[in-house]
Amino acid sequence: MRRSAIKAASKELERIDNVFYTYANTTSGLIDPEGIERLCSDMEVDPTDVRVLMLAWKMKAEKQGFFTLEEWRVALKALRADSLSKLKKALPELEKEVRRPSNFVDFYSYAFRYCLTEEKQKSIDIESICQLLHIVLGSQYQAQVDSFVEYLKTQNDYKVINMDQWMGFYRFCDEISYPDLSNYDPELAWPLILDNFVEWVREKQS
Amino acid sequence: MERKIILLDEGWGHMQMGITKLKRILEGLPEPQFSSQEYMNLYTVIYNMCVQKPPHDYSEKLYNNYGDAFVEYIESTVLPSLREKHDEFMMRELVRRWSNHKLMVRWLTRFFQYLDRYYVCRNSKDPLKDAGLQRFKDHVYNEMNAKARDSLIALILREREGEQIDRALMKNVVDVFVEVGMGEMVNYEEEFEKHMVDDTGDYYSRKASIWIVEDSCPEYMMKAEEALRKEKERVSHYLHSGSEQKLLERVQQELLVVQGPQLLDKEGSGCRTLLRDDRVDDLSRMFRLYHKISQGLDPVAAMFKKHVTNEGTALVQQAEEATAAASGNKQGGGAGEPGLVFISKILELHDKYMGYVLSCFQNHSLFHKALKEAFEVFCNKSVAGYSSAELLATFCDSILKQMGASDQEAVEETLDKIVTVLAYFSDKDLFAEFCRKKLSRRLLMTPDDKNKNRADQLDNERMLLTKLKQQCGGQFTSKMEGMVTDITISRESEKNFKDYLGKDGTPKLELDFSVTVLTTGNWPSYKTSDLHLPEEMVKCIEVYKEYYDREKKHRKLSWIYSLGTCHVRGNFEPKPIEMHMSTYQAALLLLFNTSEKLSFSEILTQLNLTKDDVHRTLHSFSCAKYKILLKEPNTKTISPSDTFMFNSKFTDRNRKIRIPLPPLQDERKKVTEDVDKERKYTIDAALVRIMKSRKILGHQQLVTECLEQLQRTFKPDIKTIKRRIEDLITRDYLERDPENPNTFKYVA
Numbered sequence: 012m013r014r015s016a017i018k019a020a021s022k023e024l025e026r027i028d029n030v031f032y033t034y035a036n037t038t039s040g041l042i043d044p045e046g047i048e049r050l051c052s053d054m055e056v057d058p059t060d061v062r063v064l065m066l067a068w069k070m071k072a073e074k075q076g077f078f079t080l081e082e083w084r085v086a087l088k089a090l091r092a093d094s095l096s097k098l099k100k101a102l103p104e105l106e107k108e109v110r111r112p113s114n115f116v117d118f119y120s121y122a123f124r125y126c127l128t129e130e131k132q133k134s135i136d137i138e139s140i141c142q143l144l145h146i147v148l149g150s151q152y153q154a155q156v157d158s159f160v161e162y163l164k165t166q167n168d169y170k171v172i173n174m175d176q177w178m179g180f181y182r183f184c185d186e187i188s189y190p191d192l193s194n195y196d197p198e199l200a201w202p203l204i205l206d207n208f209v210e211w212v213r214e215k216q217s
Numbered sequence: 218m219e220r221k222i223i224l225l226d227e228g229w230g231h232m233q234m235g236i237t238k239l240k241r242i243l244e245g246l247p248e249p250q251f252s253s254q255e256y257m258n259l260y261t262v263i264y265n266m267c268v269q270k271p272p273h274d275y276s277e278k279l280y281n282n283y284g285d286a287f288v289e290y291i292e293s294t295v296l297p298s299l300r301e302k303h304d305e306f307m308m309r310e311l312v313r314r315w316s317n318h319k320l321m322v323r324w325l326t327r328f329f330q331y332l333d334r335y336y337v338c339r340n341s342k343d344p345l346k347d348a349g350l351q352r353f354k355d356h357v358y359n360e361m362n363a364k365a366r367d368s369l370i371a372l373i374l375r376e377r378e379g380e381q382i383d384r385a386l387m388k389n390v391v392d393v394f395v396e397v398g399m400g401e402m403v404n405y406e407e408e409f410e411k412h413m414v415d416d417t418g419d420y421y422s423r424k425a426s427i428w429i430v431e432d433s434c435p436e437y438m439m440k441a442e443e444a445l446r447k448e449k450e451r452v453s454h455y456l457h458s459g460s461e462q463k464l465l466e467r468v469q470q471e472l473l474v475v476q477g478p479q480l481l482d483k484e485g486s487g488c489r490t491l492l493r494d495d496r497v498d499d500l501s502r503m504f505r506l507y508h509k510i511s512q513g514l515d516p517v518a519a520m521f522k523k524h525v526t527n528e529g530t531a532l533v534q535q536a537e538e539a540t541a542a543a544s545g546n547k548q549g550g551g552a553g554e555p556g557l558v559f560i561s562k563i564l565e566l567h568d569k570y571m572g573y574v575l576s577c578f579q580n581h582s583l584f585h586k587a588l589k590e591a592f593e594v595f596c597n598k599s600v601a602g603y604s605s606a607e608l609l610a611t612f613c614d615s616i617l618k619q620m621g622a623s624d625q626e627a628v629e630e631t632l633d634k635i636v637t638v639l640a641y642f643s644d645k646d647l648f649a650e651f652c653r654k655k656l657s658r659r660l661l662m663t664p665d666d667k668n669k670n671r672a673d674q675l676d677n678e679r680m681l682l683t684k685l686k687q688q689c690g691g692q693f694t695s696k697m698e699g700m701v702t703d704i705t706i707s708r709e710s711e712k713n714f715k716d717y718l719g720k721d722g723t724p725k726l727e728l729d730f731s732v733t734v735l736t737t738g739n740w741p742s743y744k745t746s747d748l749h750l751p752e753e754m755v756k757c758i759e760v761y762k763e764y765y766d767r768e769k770k771h772r773k774l775s776w777i778y779s780l781g782t783c784h785v786r787g788n789f790e791p792k793p794i795e796m797h798m799s800t801y802q803a804a805l806l807l808l809f810n811t812s813e814k815l816s817f818s819e820i821l822t823q824l825n826l827t828k829d830d831v832h833r834t835l836h837s838f839s840c841a842k843y844k845i846l847l848k849e850p851n852t853k854t855i856s857p858s859d860t861f862m863f864n865s866k867f868t869d870r871n872r873k874i875r876i877p878l879p880p881l882q883d884e885r886k887k888v889t890e891d892v893d894k895e896r897k898y899t900i901d902a903a904l905v906r907i908m909k910s911r912k913i914l915g916h917q918q919l920v921t922e923c924l925e926q927l928q929r930t931f932k933p934d935i936k937t938i939k940r941r942i943e944d945l946i947t948r949d950y951l952e953r954d955p956e957n958p959n960t961f962k963y964v965a
Binding site: 133134173175176178179182198199200202203206 | 915916917936939940942943946947953958959960961
C-alpha cells in the first residue's frame, strides 16, 4: 500500500475509534447497554429496531448488550463509516445486505444465538422468542409471525424454544404457503412444535 | 446290363394299379393284402423312374402324381360319403376316413419311398408323409371341421345335461383335430378348443345366473365344485390334456369370479353367515374353490378379518358392561372377574379362529395375516380404563397362583396360549412390567400353607419365563428370571444360615428367623422405612448382618420390613391363637407386650413409621375381621385421637389365622408412568444406535427403522419419536443436515 493510502487508512481507524469511545464505558472499555441506548438515540433509531440487531450481526458481536472495540472496528470498517452520520446513513445499505437471501439465514440464526445470555444456555423462553420473532421476521412474514406468536402464548407443551425449532420456523415461512398451509407435510422432519402449530391453525380455520 | 427305360405313362399305369388295389382294401372290398413281391415291384418302378437319366427322370412328375392320387380319391369317394352324413354318423365317417387316409399315406409312402431320399431333400419339398397328410387337411378337414366341431359341442352339451354319449367316438374325433396339426396344436386350439371353451363359458354363465338366484351360497358352491370336477373328468375322457387349464379357468370365471361378489355377500347364506354359524365344511369348500383364482381369496379373507374383529370387539364391549355393572364394590383392585373372563374369552376366540385358519383355510398366509390384524385391533383396546396389557398380566397371575392343585399340562397349555396372544399386544413392555410386579408379589407373599408346593411354583414361573423369552427375547425376561433365581438361591442359603446358627460360638436367636435376599436391580423398587423393631427381631437382624458380611463382602443390605411376614402367638384368655401377619403389624402388636394402652401418636412415635402405614396397620387390627385390638372410640375408622388396647378376650374358631393388611394405594398408575419413562430411554437408545451405524439418514427412514427395532416391545407413536429426535438434537447426539433439513447426521 502506498504511504498515503496507509496514512488515510490509519486516519479512518482513528476516527472509528473516536466514535467508539464516545459511547464506551470508561471503566470497562466496552460499549454497554447504556451506551447502546445513547447510540441509538443519536442515530434516531429505536433500541428494539431490527437494524440494531443487524449492526450487531455485522460486528459479529458476542455478548448481547455489549460491543467491544474489535467488533466495532470490524463493522464500521466494512460499512465505511467513520462518523456517526455516516453510520446512520449506512443503515439502509446494511439492511439491504442482511435481507439478501444468502445472508438472511445467517442473520436469523445469529439473532437466536445473540439472545443466549447464560453460558450453557441452549433455549430461549417463549416471551423473548415472541419479541424476537416480531423484530426479525415481523416485516417480512407478518401474518405467520402473528399467528405463531399467538399459538406460542396459548400452548402449554413448550416453555422454551431451541435453535432447531427457531430455524425450523424460518424454513416454514420460506417454504410453506400461508395461510392455506396446503404443502405442509407432517410426515417430514418438521419440528414437532410446528406440526402442533399447523394442527392448531387448521382447527381454528375450520 | 442296360436297364429298360420306363416311360411315365407306363410307369404310372403300374402304380395306378397298386393304388387301386389299396383303395379297394380301404373300402373294405374283398382284396388280398399286398404281398412282398407286389410291394417290391411298386417300389422298384418308382426307383427306376427316378434314377433314369434325363429326360426320363420323372421324380417331379411322380411327386406331384403322388399328391394328386390322394386328392382324386378324396374328391371321388371320401368327400361325397362325408357330405351325405350328419351328426354322429358324420363323425364316425370322419374318423373312419381319417384312419383310412393315414393308412393310405403309409402305404403310398412306402411305395414312393425313393422320392423321400433324394428328390424331396434336394428340392426342399415336404416329405411324402406330410404331403400326403396335408392333402386330407386341405380337402377334407378344411371342409368338415366346422361341422365336426359343432357335433362335438352338441354332444358335450347333451352329456352335461345328463345323457350318456359315446366317449370313444368323441375321443377319436378330437384326435383328428390334434393329429391333423401334424405336430402343431394350432388346429385343435383354433378350430375346436376355442369354440368349445367359449361354449362352455356360455353354458355355465347361464347356469350361474339361475343358481345364484335360486340357491344358497353353500348349495351354489357345491354345484360349482361338482361342475369343476365333471369338466376335469371330461378332459381326461376325451379332450386333449392341454385343454384342462383353459377349460377349468373359464368355468371358474363364470361360476366364481363373475358371480363372486354376489355369492360371497349372499344374504342369509354368504360368507358372513357361514362364519357366524361356524359352517366349517362350507368355509373349507369356499377356500378350495377360490384358492385357485388369482386374488380370489382376498374378499374371503377380508370378511374373515371383519368377522373376527367384530367378535373380539364384542368381547371388549361385554367386558366393559360387566365391569360397569360390578363396579362400586372395589377400590383400586384389578379389573376383577370381568377382566379375567375377558382374557379367557380372547384366548378361546383365538383357539377357535386359529383352528379355522389351519383347517378350513389350509394354513394360508392370507388368513394368518387376517387373523393377526383382527386381533391387533381389539387386543389393544382398554376395558374400563384398564389397559389390555394389564388385564393379560392379571390373568397370567391368576393362572400361576393356582399351582399344585391344577394339572401341570393344563397350566402349560394356558401359558402357551397367553404367550401366543401376547404377539398381538403392542404394549408388551407394559405387560412385562405388570408381570414383574405381580411376580414379586407371588414370590414374596405367598401364604405359608402353600409352601410345600414351592418347587412346583418356581417351575411354573420358569416355564412361563422361558416361553416369554422365546417370544420376546432375553431382555424382556432377564429381570424376572433374576427374581426367580434370587428366590431359589435364598432357599439354599437359608440352610447355610441355619448351619451357621448351629455352630458353637454363634449367638443363639430366640426367634425362628429367615431372610430372603433380593438383587436390587431385578425387583421392583420398594420403599424402605426406619421401623423400630422389637428387641428380639433387632438381634436377629444383627446376627444375620454379621453372617452375611462374612459370606459376601462388599455387599450392602437394605432391609425391606414392609415385605416381611411374622407368626405371632397371641396369648388370649380363651385360647392361644397363632396369627400370621406382616412385620409392620407384628412390630405394632408387640408394643402391647410392654404397654397396656397406647394412643395413636404414641404408636406413631414408637414405631417410627409414616402416618399412613400406622393407619393401615391399626385398621387391620381394630376395624377389620379380627378385632385383636380394642379401639376407643369404637368407630369404623381410625383417627389420630384414638387409643388402643390389647383385646385379651379375642378368640376364633381356628387356631391359626391370617390378618391381612388393607390393600395399598393404586400402584397401577406408577407402573404406567415407569413404563413411559423407560420407553423414552428405549427410543433414545434405538435412535442413537441406528444413527451411529448409518451416520446419515432421512427422517422417514429413521422413523421406520426405529419402529421396526422396537416392535417386539411396544409401538411408539410418531409424535413421541419426533420429540425424542428433537431432544437428541438439543443434546448434540444428532444434527440436521444443513443441506437437507429432512436428513439427520450422527454427531460423533
